[in-house]
Amino acid sequence: MTSDEHSNYDRRSVLKGGAAVTAGLVAGCSGGGDGGGDGGSGGTDASDGGTDGSTPTTSVETNSDGETVLNVMTSQPNETLDPHDTGGIPDSHVIYHSIENLIFRNDQGELIPALATDWGREEPGRYRFQLREGVQWHNGDDFTAEDVAFSIRRIVDDDVGYASTRKSYIPGVTGAEIVDETTVDIISESVNPVIIPGFSAFLGAAIMNKEWVESRAREEVAQDMVGTGPFVLEEYESGVRAEFSRNENYWGDAPDIDRAIFTWSGEAATRVNSLLAGETDLTVNIPPQDVPRVEDNDGTTIKNVPSTRICYAFMRRGIEPFTSKKFRQALNYAIDVEGVIEDVLSGFGTPTGQPTLEMMFGYDPDIEPYPYDPEMATELIDESGFAGMELNPPCRLGRYLKGEEWMTAWCNQMNQLENVTVEPNLMDSASFTSRLGASGDQQMDFAIWGYGQPTFDASATIQSTLLGESIGTFPDPELEEIMAQADSEGDRDEREALLQEANRWCREEAPWVFMHGQSSIYGQNDADYGWTPRSDELLNANYIEVK
Amino acid sequence: MVNTTRFLAKRLGQGVFVVWGVITATFFLRALSPTNPARLAASPDAPAERVEAIAEELGLNAPIYQQYMNYIASVAQGDLGYSYITNTPVTPQISVRMAATVELAVCGILFALVLSIPLGVLSATRRNEPPDYAANLASLVGVSTPNFWLAIMLVLLLSVQYNVLPTSGRPVGFLAAAGALLALNVDPILTWAMHMVLPTVALGTYLMALMTRLTRSGMIEELGKAYVQTNRAKGLPEVLNRYKHALRNSLAPVVTVVGLQLGRLIGGSVVIESVFAWPGIGARFIRAITTADWPMIQGTLIVVGLAYVVVNIGVDAVYTQLDPRVAMD
Numbered sequence: 073m074t075s076d077e078h079s080n081y082d083r084r085s086v087l088k089g090g091a092a093v094t095a096g097l098v099a100g101c102s103g104g105g106d107g108g109g110d111g112g113s114g115g116t117d118a119s120d121g122g123t124d125g126s127t128p129t130t131s132v133e134t135n136s137d138g139e140t141v142l143n144v145m146t147s148q149p150n151e152t153l154d155p156h157d158t159g160g161i162p163d164s165h166v167i168y169h170s171i172e173n174l175i176f177r178n179d180q181g182e183l184i185p186a187l188a189t190d191w192g193r194e195e196p197g198r199y200r201f202q203l204r205e206g207v208q209w210h211n212g213d214d215f216t217a218e219d220v221a222f223s224i225r226r227i228v229d230d231d232v233g234y235a236s237t238r239k240s241y242i243p244g245v246t247g248a249e250i251v252d253e254t255t256v257d258i259i260s261e262s263v264n265p266v267i268i269p270g271f272s273a274f275l276g277a278a279i280m281n282k283e284w285v286e287s288r289a290r291e292e293v294a295q296d297m298v299g300t301g302p303f304v305l306e307e308y309e310s311g312v313r314a315e316f317s318r319n320e321n322y323w324g325d326a327p328d329i330d331r332a333i334f335t336w337s338g339e340a341a342t343r344v345n346s347l348l349a350g351e352t353d354l355t356v357n358i359p360p361q362d363v364p365r366v367e368d369n370d371g372t373t374i375k376n377v378p379s380t381r382i383c384y385a386f387m388r389r390g391i392e393p394f395t396s397k398k399f400r401q402a403l404n405y406a407i408d409v410e411g412v413i414e415d416v417l418s419g420f421g422t423p424t425g426q427p428t429l430e431m432m433f434g435y436d437p438d439i440e441p442y443p444y445d446p447e448m449a450t451e452l453i454d455e456s457g458f459a460g461m462e463l464n465p466p467c468r469l470g471r472y473l474k475g476e477e478w479m480t481a482w483c484n485q486m487n488q489l490e491n492v493t494v495e496p497n498l499m500d501s502a503s504f505t506s507r508l509g510a511s512g513d514q515q516m517d518f519a520i521w522g523y524g525q526p527t528f529d530a531s532a533t534i535q536s537t538l539l540g541e542s543i544g545t546f547p548d549p550e551l552e553e554i555m556a557q558a559d560s561e562g563d564r565d566e567r568e569a570l571l572q573e574a575n576r577w578c579r580e581e582a583p584w585v586f587m588h589g590q591s592s593i594y595g596q597n598d599a600d601y602g603w604t605p606r607s608d609e610l611l612n613a614n615y616i617e618v619k
Numbered sequence: 620m621v622n623t624t625r626f627l628a629k630r631l632g633q634g635v636f637v638v639w640g641v642i643t644a645t646f647f648l649r650a651l652s653p654t655n656p657a658r659l660a661a662s663p664d665a666p667a668e669r670v671e672a673i674a675e676e677l678g679l680n681a682p683i684y685q686q687y688m689n690y691i692a693s694v695a696q697g698d699l700g701y702s703y704i705t706n707t708p709v710t711p712q713i714s715v716r717m718a719a720t721v722e723l724a725v726c727g728i729l730f731a732l733v734l735s736i737p738l739g740v741l742s743a744t745r746r747n748e749p750p751d752y753a754a755n756l757a758s759l760v761g762v763s764t765p766n767f768w769l770a771i772m773l774v775l776l777l778s779v780q781y782n783v784l785p786t787s788g789r790p791v792g793f794l795a796a797a798g799a800l801l802a803l804n805v806d807p808i809l810t811w812a813m814h815m816v817l818p819t820v821a822l823g824t825y826l827m828a829l830m831t832r833l834t835r836s837g838m839i840e841e842l843g844k845a846y847v848q849t850n851r852a853k854g855l856p857e858v859l860n861r862y863k864h865a866l867r868n869s870l871a872p873v874v875t876v877v878g879l880q881l882g883r884l885i886g887g888s889v890v891i892e893s894v895f896a897w898p899g900i901g902a903r904f905i906r907a908i909t910t911a912d913w914p915m916i917q918g919t920l921i922v923v924g925l926a927y928v929v930v931n932i933g934v935d936a937v938y939t940q941l942d943p944r945v946a947m948d
Contacts, residue, residue: 145896149906151705235672240665291707310705310712311906312898313790335788337896341771346786346896349778470909502909506654509667514653542666 155278170299269527381524393458434530434571634928739834761828837869878934
């Protein structure tokens, strides 16, 4: 927990060749990323039978037992409590109040020790974690190396547990070995510099209580939690509500608030009204048009932060007209990114010219976004030999801040060019998702969506969205070569240089139409609580201060 | 009586057939749907073999007819299967949501009935007088106000502006609150009632307006009939004439509308549930659709279909009481 300790670990990792890994975290904070996010579960609804008493010590609203209650309303429901059975932020908001990783990130994006106190590479393919001693599970069991090894196996080994959706968040990991009572080795196929980004992300390796999990059916594990974290689950109704109380036996600093209640509403107006009425203390995804209402109201404020979600259009390699670099670049020149951010997103977005966002390790600050230059675009399309193309990109709805508006705006701008026709094909999120990675006539060659990942490292986005065999759209040998080097490079600076090279390659070759980095916009009760949003979009009541 | 029993038994038989039809139709729709539930259950960038492993685990790789037979067999035993997304049994999830929806539907309809019948009668008996004009105006406004708009306005006025009622949510269910009341704890039922008011009014206003008009026109028609004149001529007190005879005879259309609307509301009012963050079946169903959670979709349709059938049988039973001729077909 102390910063001294932390820097030691950092140094040790560096010495052991794990530097590259930790680097992301540091980049995370220096890049100005603090956090925040969208969607989740949770919610509000304050009236707890008889709230509203004041105690002499605080002005915060308390319940009849004099406890401070934080009401959180998210925009999507929590549906499972099994941390190995979800890839979703909505579930994670709730899960990560009770469940912890070996290592984690604080609200500044910095790497912090959690259930591990020390870590570093032993040899290629073997990464060693020293476990925290004296930690207890919420049910009173002692936290052991067995729990850690079991949790890793439950994710990566289909025979322990089931096919976990989390496996892709800790790529390359094949298993775990117990060295002694407080030491566990994570086994991967080769040097794996993305171990730290993966393990510290909230979608990474969540640690569960072996005995508790093994003595329960999968469906029971999905509806209850026994963790080591700062909050103990008190009440839970899947997709409706979760209520936590403070873990008085927490190994770290106990949270300020006594209780946290999560409810949700997909309706932005409902979230805003609930915040303004004082029933909700923290809510997500405030539409830009409602920002002034929240700002002008006494006791509430807006917090916004660049999130780790990047919005773009991908163009599939080897498919006409995207075989032409000039054509790909032309579409980048055709859109007025800054104008749309200003007019459609009310400024809540950041223009991009590379697949890596500023808060991530490997971001190249010297890369400029493509300027808006429709004449150049027209010219390039003529030169590409693909003038007169008709494009119909699927656009994923329902997931992004003002998604339909900015997708349509950018398609319209491309459509303004006289030698190309672009009509958006607006599509619901489920249909879009099930076509991602599809082949044959379901394959999408040109489509608009947003990708978010919480590892704070350039590699995850590039490997997954460009090179990955599942949803990768641009498996170019040159880029593969650069990334292969980067992902086996143990030296931190060398690795950063390689990732930046990959980003420069992407700017030049334009495998995407680069659009914007999304901002998360939160509404918060700032009369009673102090809170810093996280850029990985996770809501974590642990970091909320009672004023 | 025998007639009535046979009539209801026949209705029940038809109901089972309807529910079977619902199951079968959903299966056909599912076969036509291009979305892959395994892909949606996995994370967006999960590799193909992961999606395949999940598909295998969910039993999606079996031929559709086999999946269908398995499903029919388990539904016949009362098992609606496991949700693809939460991996928990569907039945308890639906029953929890149904409780919230039924509470709201019943309150909405009671609100409408309690206001509309007196208003309708008043309007009919004081025809073309100020009370009639007022009732007409009120019902016209009620019928033409979209419920989502009304809901948002009520919240803005009563919750955000004056802070007298909560904006949304259902922190406690009726059964739990009633249980607490038996233990002499009044708070939960008050909380329940406070959260119930705005959704009830928003949901029930249209219905209230509609039923006021129906009652009014039914009453006017009945009051003009010969038997009413005869009753008057016999010296029957006007109170009995109006309420025992004319009102009862004018209620058949009202019962029809109540039955239809109750059936509709049991499917969940998505709009009201969304605006008030009400954890009902409608919002859950939409969620299931967007995640291609077929067991949840099918389970909901079956339960809602079943509820619809039961409500309709109930309506028929009430008909046979109001007008015994209905049972004689």
